[in-house]
Amino acid sequence: MERSLIILKPDAVQRGLIGPILTRIEQRGLRLAGLKLMRIDEALARRHYAVHEGRPFFNGLIEYITSGPVVVLVVTGANVIEMVRAMVGATNPVKAAPGTIRGDFALEIGRNLIHASDSPENGEMETSLFFSADELVELKRSTDPWIYE
Ligand code: IDP
Ligand code: MG
Numbered sequence: 001m002e003r004s005l006i007i008l009k010p011d012a013v014q015r016g017l018i019g020p021i022l023t024r025i026e027q028r029g030l031r032l033a034g035l036k037l038m039r040i041d042e043a044l045a046r047r048h049y050a051v052h053e054g055r056p057f058f059n060g061l062i063e064y065i066t067s068g069p070v071v072v073l074v075v076t077g078a079n080v081i082e083m084v085r086a087m088v089g090a091t092n093p094v095k096a097a098p099g100t101i102r103g104d105f106a107l108e109i110g111r112n113l114i115h116a117s118d119s120p121e122n123g124e125m126e127t128s129l130f131f132s133a134d135e136l137v138e139l140k141r142s143t144d145p146w147i148y149e
Contacts, residue, residue: 003033003076004084005126007115010068012105013037018071021101021114024087025075029147034074034127034136040066048129060110072130081123084116 008021025032040048045062052058075084089100093112096103106113117123127136141147 001076001078002080002120003074003123003127004080004117005115005123005130006073006075006084006117007040007065007130008071008073009065009113009115010070011064011111012113013069013071015105017105017113020105022071022073024101025073025084028083028087029143030075030080030084031077031139031141031144032073033076033139034131035071036073036131036135037069037071038130039069042066044129048126057110064110074127074131074136081117081120085118088114088116 006025008018012018012021042062045065046053049058049061049065052061055061087101089096089102091102091112092109093102093106094109096106098104101114102112117126
């Protein structure tokens with residue numbers, strides 16, 4: 001079982017895209033473990049994006065991700081890291097395929113709407129960065145046997 005930490009970035013919230021993006025995730029059948037609206041402060045932003053520290057876009061990235069409320073969620077299941085990354089599309093929306101979230105809704109790399117964990121290890125790390133254990137649930141749905149063989 002993997003966990004993917006997804007962030008609907010401030011541009012997604014401001015543009016009224018919470019619903020359309022969550023709909024894709026829900027319709028795919030992905031299993032939610034956590035979901036909340038929050039503001040990312042500078043300290044959390046720097047920890048989350050620590051790997052990019054020193055890059056020319058780093059300061060702009062911190063400014064962007066802290067510029068307004070975000071929606072954060074955790075989805076769980078086999079292969080969710082790869083599946084969610086495929087749904088999100090390439091980092092640069094110019095290269096993102098139509099049918100992906102960035103390929104359908106975004107134009108520029110600095111306003112690319114959504115974050116998703118890029119490895120199972122980072123999925124675990126990022127989940128614990130954004131959610132305490134008591135904020136996460138084990139969701140059982142009556143539809144599960146129709147989604148998982
Ligand atoms: P990812 O979000 O697809 O995993 P990363 O390479 O991990 O992409 O970069 C993290 C975030 O940093 C991107 O989603 C984007 O918001 C921002 N970013 C990355 N490269 C650039 C750039 O060249 N200019 C502006 N922002 C960038
Ligand atoms: Mg990344």
